[in-house]
Amino acid sequence: MKKLLIPFVLILALVISACGNQTSEKTKNESDKKTDPKTITYLSENGPVKVPANPQRVVVLSSFAGNVMSLGVNVVGVDSWSKMNPRFDNKLKNAQEVTDENLEKIIELNPDLIIGLSNIKNVDKLKEIAPTVTFTYGKVDYLTQHLEIGKLLNKEKEAKTWVDDFKQRAQSAGEKIKAKIGEDTTVSVIENYNKQLYVFGDNWGRGTEILYQEMKLKMPDKVKEMALKDGYYALSSEVLPEYAGDYLIISKYNDQDNSFQTTETFKEIPAVKNKHVFEANANEFYFNDPLTLDYQLEFFKEHFLGR
Incomplete structure (x- = not known):
């Protein structure tokens, strides 16, 4: 009986060891799959871009300042047209006016995200300053565009809530008109x-x-x-x-x-x-x-x- 018992114990030990290794490997693989909690990956029209999960200092070089501000995200640099908008005065009072050629000024603003249209200049240099995402105007409709910016800023739920409400309000007013x-x-x-x-x-x-x-x-x-x-x-x-x-x-x-x-x-x-x-x-x-x-x-x- 003792001779039979020893091989059985050895076999049991090998099985436990193998299961332990599998569990350890599984845990490691799951850990590797986890995203850095401080970043998310946004699938832009030019491919995946790792961006802050909670951006604090955004530079908007064209068109989208109102989208960003409506989602409660801080804008530190903005295009001239947005800066001239009297309705944006309060929200942009501390933001600096910048262009795609003001690289030194943008560096001084220490942005954690840069957003612009696809025709902006110096994209490669801007990417060295901060994660940079561009959109082609008109590639998607205006409401889908806001949803995309919501995804980029990790605020897709908030963006969708506004879109659904806005469509209802606008269509209702249209019927009355x-x-x-x-x-x-x-x-x-x-x-x-x-x-x-x-x-x-x-x-x-x-x-x-x-x-x-x-x-x-x-x-x-x-x-x-x-x-x-x-x-x-x-x-x-x-x-x-x-x-x-x-x-x-x-x-x-x-x-x-x-x-x-x-x-x-x-x-x-x-x-x-x-x-x-x-x-x-x-x-x-x-x-x-x-x-x-x-x-x-x-x-x-x-x-x-x-x-």
Whole structure:
């Protein structure tokens, strides 16, 4: 019996040892799979990027400052257009104006994340300063863009909550506006900048996403033909009546030459004669981030519905 017992004990010891090794290896593999709790991996359009899980000092080089601020994340450097936006004054009062060429200034700001459009310069050098993520404008729709920024900032849940609520509010207001002005009533959005008039499609800021995508208001056929694909179309004041809808939204810079509004051509546009022209401050009407979209929605509710 003793001779049989010794091999059995040896076999049992080998089995226990093997199980212990497997458990140890499994624990090690699971540990290796765990992400650094201080970082997350964001799958950008250019591949995976390791970014802070809780960014504290973000530099935004184009377009997305309002998205970042709406999610409660601190912005320390920002593009000139965002810095000029009076609606961003309080949130950006301590942020520095920077460009993609101000590398030394960006280094001084000690950012932990840099965000910009895909056409910014010096991307490789910016990546040496901090994790850098770029987005191609219009590659995804404006609400999906906010969700992507939510993922990047590790705040996807908060971003989705806002998107769902905004769509409901905008679509509800659209139904009321159509009931008041008529299903087939057309709306145009124009802007004058650097002595050039522009009319906009449905995805170029200035409230176009709300009017056309969420509220489903109609744009004039001429606008649809010329501006829908590219997002905007440059035109002369002489042909503006061809692009003017029953309602005309003017995104207006007060420091630009707006003399087109004093011409007889402009005054004879039906929307002008019917007092269906709504003017907005272009500096605060420019973007399509949550802070701006909320303001634009209230602007349209006030002007179309009188509240």
